[in-house]
Structure formats: C-alpha cells, structure tokens
Amino acid sequence: MTNRKRILFVIGRTPGRGAINREVIDAVLVIAAFDQDVGVLFTGDGVLQLLRSTRASEDARDHAKALDALAMYDVTRIYVDAASLAARGLTSTGLALSPELLDPRDVATLIATHDAVIPG
Amino acid sequence: MTNRKRILFVIGRTPGRGAINREVIDAVLVIAAFDQDVGVLFTGDGVLQLLRSTRASEDARDHAKALDALAMYDVTRIYVDAASLAARGLTSTGLALSPELLDPRDVATLIATHDAVIPG
Amino acid sequence: MNLAVLVYGSPASSRAHISALGFVRAALEGGHRITRVFFYHDAVTIGSNLIVTPQDETDVGGAWVDVAREHGVELCLCIAAALRRGVINGEEAQRYERGAANLREPFEIVGLGQLAAAIIESDRVVTFP
Amino acid sequence: MNLAVLVYGSPASSRAHISALGFVRAALEGGHRITRVFFYHDAVTIGSNLIVTPQDETDVGGAWVDVAREHGVELCLCIAAALRRGVINGEEAQRYERGAANLREPFEIVGLGQLAAAIIESDRVVTFP
Amino acid sequence: MATLHLINTAPATADALPRCLAASTAGDAIVLYEAGVLGAVDLRAESLPPGVALFIHGRDAHALHVADLIDPAFGLIDDRQLVSLVVAFERSVSWI
Amino acid sequence: MATLHLINTAPATADALPRCLAASTAGDAIVLYEAGVLGAVDLRAESLPPGVALFIHGRDAHALHVADLIDPAFGLIDDRQLVSLVVAFERSVSWI
Numbered sequence: 001m002t003n004r005k006r007i008l009f010v011i012g013r014t015p016g017r018g019a020i021n022r023e024v025i026d027a028v029l030v031i032a033a034f035d036q037d038v039g040v041l042f043t044g045d046g047v048l049q050l051l052r053s054t055r056a057s058e059d060a061r062d063h064a065k066a067l068d069a070l071a072m073y074d075v076t077r078i079y080v081d082a083a084s085l086a087a088r089g090l091t092s093t094g095l096a097l098s099p100e101l102l103d104p105r106d107v108a109t110l111i112a113t114h115d116a117v118i119p120g
Numbered sequence: 121m122t123n124r125k126r127i128l129f130v131i132g133r134t135p136g137r138g139a140i141n142r143e144v145i146d147a148v149l150v151i152a153a154f155d156q157d158v159g160v161l162f163t164g165d166g167v168l169q170l171l172r173s174t175r176a177s178e179d180a181r182d183h184a185k186a187l188d189a190l191a192m193y194d195v196t197r198i199y200v201d202a203a204s205l206a207a208r209g210l211t212s213t214g215l216a217l218s219p220e221l222l223d224p225r226d227v228a229t230l231i232a233t234h235d236a237v238i239p240g
Numbered sequence: 241m242n243l244a245v246l247v248y249g250s251p252a253s254s255r256a257h258i259s260a261l262g263f264v265r266a267a268l269e270g271g272h273r274i275t276r277v278f279f280y281h282d283a284v285t286i287g288s289n290l291i292v293t294p295q296d297e298t299d300v301g302g303a304w305v306d307v308a309r310e311h312g313v314e315l316c317l318c319i320a321a322a323l324r325r326g327v328i329n330g331e332e333a334q335r336y337e338r339g340a341a342n343l344r345e346p347f348e349i350v351g352l353g354q355l356a357a358a359i360i361e362s363d364r365v366v367t368f369p
Numbered sequence: 370m371n372l373a374v375l376v377y378g379s380p381a382s383s384r385a386h387i388s389a390l391g392f393v394r395a396a397l398e399g400g401h402r403i404t405r406v407f408f409y410h411d412a413v414t415i416g417s418n419l420i421v422t423p424q425d426e427t428d429v430g431g432a433w434v435d436v437a438r439e440h441g442v443e444l445c446l447c448i449a450a451a452l453r454r455g456v457i458n459g460e461e462a463q464r465y466e467r468g469a470a471n472l473r474e475p476f477e478i479v480g481l482g483q484l485a486a487a488i489i490e491s492d493r494v495v496t497f498p
Numbered sequence: 499m500a501t502l503h504l505i506n507t508a509p510a511t512a513d514a515l516p517r518c519l520a521a522s523t524a525g526d527a528i529v530l531y532e533a534g535v536l537g538a539v540d541l542r543a544e545s546l547p548p549g550v551a552l553f554i555h556g557r558d559a560h561a562l563h564v565a566d567l568i569d570p571a572f573g574l575i576d577d578r579q580l581v582s583l584v585v586a587f588e589r590s591v592s593w594i
Numbered sequence: 595m596a597t598l599h600l601i602n603t604a605p606a607t608a609d610a611l612p613r614c615l616a617a618s619t620a621g622d623a624i625v626l627y628e629a630g631v632l633g634a635v636d637l638r639a640e641s642l643p644p645g646v647a648l649f650i651h652g653r654d655a656h657a658l659h660v661a662d663l664i665d666p667a668f669g670l671i672d673d674r675q676l677v678s679l680v681v682a683f684e685r686s687v688s689w690i
Contacts, residue, residue: 003489012594014604014629015655017514018255018560019453020410030481034489045606051659060657083520087634103590116494117591123360132690134508134533136561139324140382150352154360163619164609165510171563180561181298209539224616235686236365241681252453253411266673282382289480290456292465324381326417340469344600366680367688370585384532393575495584496592513606
C-alpha cells in the first residue's frame, strides 16, 4: 500500500477496566499491520498502563503481554506525557516499553505531526 | 408493610447521559411506592439535574417530567450538596424540586440517619 | 447477615462484575446470606447467552452462573434496563414480537419491585457502580 | 471530503450515539462523504435487534438504520467487540454454536482491518468516545 | 499543522480539559460538547492559550442548562458548524 | 451511626474522594478499590478527617501497580475483610 500515514493513538484510560484496553491495543496492532507509521502516546490515567510490578494480577500480566506485542508489530514510537506522570506522583523509571518522555509542548508537536489521531 | 426504612438515593451523574438517569429515578419511584421513607441527595455533577431553562431540549424536558413525578410519589425530602453547587459556579436560586441546601456536615448527618444508601 | 448486592457497571468496560463476584463469594464463604444479586443499568448485558468470550479471557457470566448454582443465589436483571439493552426472555420476546430470546439461564428478568423488596428486607446494601 | 467516523460509547449510558448521529447527518447534508460508521467498544450493542425501546424514548438504532438507508452509509460493528458483548450474526452464531443470531440489519459485523482501511483512506477521522 | 480538540467529559469526571489546554498551540481550536460544556462555566477567554479558539456545542449547553453561565466570548456552534471545523482543521483529537 | 464509604473511581476521573472526605465523620471508614486505589497515592494518613479510617483493596492496588506508592499507614484488605467491614458498619455508600 503506497498510502502510508502517520497515525497516533492517545491512550488515556486506567488499566484493568476489562476488555476495553485490550481492544485499543488490538486496534493499534491491526493498523500497524497495514504498514502505517503508528505512534502511541500514554496520557492521563493511561500512563498507569506502563507500570509494572512483580506482584501483578493475572489480568495485569495479560495486558503487559498485549503491550509487549507492540514491538513485534514494529510499533516502537511510544511516548508518555511527563505532566501526567508527575501529577500522579510517578517517575519514568522502570516504565514498560521505554517510552519517550514528552512535556506539554512536545505533545502539541507530536499531535501536529500526525495525519490522524485515535483516542483509546 | 410494617418494615418501613429510611432509604437515601445519592445522585451524582450529569443529566443527558441517556437512559441511565431515567432508570435511577424509576428506582426511586418504585421504592417510594413500597411505602418507604425515601430521600434524594443531588451531589457532584448530579446537581446539574436540578437546573431548568426555557430553551431545554426534548430530552431535558422528559427528564424534568420524570423528576417532577417524585412529588406525586410523596418523595419530598430532596437535598442538594451546597459545596457541589459552589464548585460549579451555581447558586440554589431557581433549582427544580426546591431542594434543601446542605453543607458537608449536614450531608454526613443525612447519610448517618438513613438505613440504606443507593447511588444513582 | 442478609446482604443485598447491586451491580451497575458494564461487564466489558468496567471492573464492577469482577469486584462484585469477589465480594459475593467471600460473603457466602463467610456465612452471610445473599438471596439475590441485582443487575441494573449496563450491568444487565451480562445476562445474554450470545456473548462469545475469547479463550484467554474470563467468562464473567459463567462465573455468576457458578455462584448461582453452588449457593442458590438468584441472578436478577431489572426488566426495563434489560429490554433497553437487548436482553430478553421468551415471554418478553413474544410480547414484543422478537424472533428470538437470549437470556442466559439461570439469570432471570424481574421487575424493579424485586429490587425494592431486596433492599427493604436486607440488613446491608452494597452497590458496585 | 471523505470522513471516517468512530463511535465508542454505550447507547444506553452515554450521548455518543446522539452526538455522532447529529454530526453524520450534518456532514452528509453538507455534501461530505461518509462511507462507513465504525462502532467499537460498548457502542457495538446498538446493533442488536433484541433491543426494545420504550415508546417515549428515541430508537437510536433505528435512527442509524434510517441514515444508512437514506445515504448508503455502512454501519460496521467490529467483530471482536461485538462477540464479547453478545451481538452476533448468523455465520458467527453457527461457528460458536449459539441458538440464535441478533444482528439488526443493515448493521454488519466486520474485522478491524476495515477500521484500519477506513482510517487510512479518509481525509479526516472523528471519534465519539 | 492546526488541530481541532474535542472534549465531551465534565471537569469533575475527567482531566481532559487541562491536558488538552496544555497540548494546544496557536491556531488550534477546542470544541466542548456533551458534558464537556461544563468546562466552559469556569473558563474565561483570557485563560486560553494565546491563539487558541474555543467553541461550545449549543445543543448540549442548552440540554445541561448552562448556556447562560458561559462567557459570551465563546461561540455556540451547531452540528453544521462542527462539521465545518472538522473539515477546516487538519486533524481532530478526542480527549478521553 | 457509622458509615462505610466505597470509592472505585480515580481522582482524575471523578471528584468522589473529596466529596466523600467532606461527608465523613469520626468513626466512619473509607475503602478505595478498582481505580479508586489511585486516590491513595497522593494521600497521607494525616490528611484524613480525624477518626476516619482508610483501607485499600490489595488486589486492585497490585493490579494497578501502585501498592508500593501508598502510605504504609493505610491497610491493604482483601474481599474477606471488605465483607467484614460492610457487616461491621451500619450502611455503605458507593460514591459516583
């Protein structure tokens, strides 16, 4: 397909809400499989999807596996909103997927450099 | 039925969200029809259900009618959380159902004087 | 103690059913009595027998069915909420001229009066929004 | 202009469908092209033919059907989301051995690839969460 | 480069508006609709980032009875105008 | 007279916790569960109203990976303990 677009997913929901977060990741993977240039930004309570712990529930481990599939589909542009982390008392240390840390100005630029933005 | 309880509904959702607000009012009416002593507290974004305007949508007029049915079922103990009004820049002037204005301490007392509390 | 349990949240986009299941199991094991669980609002969609759960996900409706079978708990969907969301039993399907019913047994469709009775007769009411 | 429209919210507990319907009608009247509307997450429950809408409430599914018939817009439910929430067509009902199907025509059940194609081919994407 | 930002959640039930404001730049526009119109009650035009326009869906402002509480500097729009905005901007972002 | 308050929503997506804290009195208890556990991250025992206890559902704190970020003064509970609390208090209120 010659029609290669830059598509950004903006993920803002807490983890552990049932099937809905899984469905978002499935959409990311399918669009990546169509050979599009896909980025994923975690913002708001969505940043919590990047936390990991050794005592994770089965649910949380399943979601971690789904997120890890992103790299297999060459979705490697992963970003996290630094202000959302800070507002929740979190740091970027040890986050899954090694996201690029963006301040609000960077987020604006990120959005402005994509053809379409899909919330999740 | 000799088993007469004091039951408080605590309504916290914005109006206009579809059937869900109507379903809450239906539950209030049915429990009132069982001859219980029912009170209704509007709090958070739920206080917006008490606003009225002349340019209301059809939806909003239907909901107003449902609320007005409360009085027909003798649900006359209607309360509104003053702090929630203030936080939204609203005053109690012109609110539907003429609710009693409660400060946070009054809300605590109201809850403590009911046998069961149902969110809505 | 006699507990009334209400569940409001959607099974697919909230944790309400997971939380309520954990609570109900622990309460029954603790010797408390739960006669009925009431599903209201979007929670009623749990009572459909047309849900197909992917193999690597929990069949939440099935977990409720297990609780009902093991402990004799009634699983009650409020009728108005269920009809609005397309969960219907044989009787209502006939009344509203639908070609099929999709209620998963032993879930049952009841009137709001049952909810009122459960609240009135219980010692405690717990809601999972 | 070629618009892709995504709807996420539950028909019974959000305004997503009302907002999306207003937008889609205005866009079509304005001469824009909407080939398909995609329903994802809880929005897929709109495609059930077992929903019974009370007489004093709007039949939102029927409003979508009208838009589809008048303007040739395809109403697409994403398959994984639909199966999880108990909306199923004849083919899937057979595959998963369900006694009935409940898809309201002309809603159709499609794969996520159709969503991808619509996003890729459109000039603008609008989502109603 | 300009982006249309859409918000349908109330300030009390989401932090979408502050995140959206932080990520808006001159030339962008914001549309508040559904419960999102409640975000306009506490907002003054002066508190928007420079060069960012804000519109409010009139249908929803009336449905929630807050049309009279909103800074008249903000324009009330209908679905036809929402479509025009979606077409005029290069992309739209729904904040959840 | 004592009340058990239940909160299942995150601070960013609901104002349930501040409303609940304002309406709690000595002898009450608060349980945070599901995304509600996120409210505990910014909370210290000293900032609770006097005489109000706060518990956090351990399953959800672990599922959201925030168990290590929470003031150890708050107790982690399981479903069995949640049942005990519901029974021990005269009524429970789920804040939405």
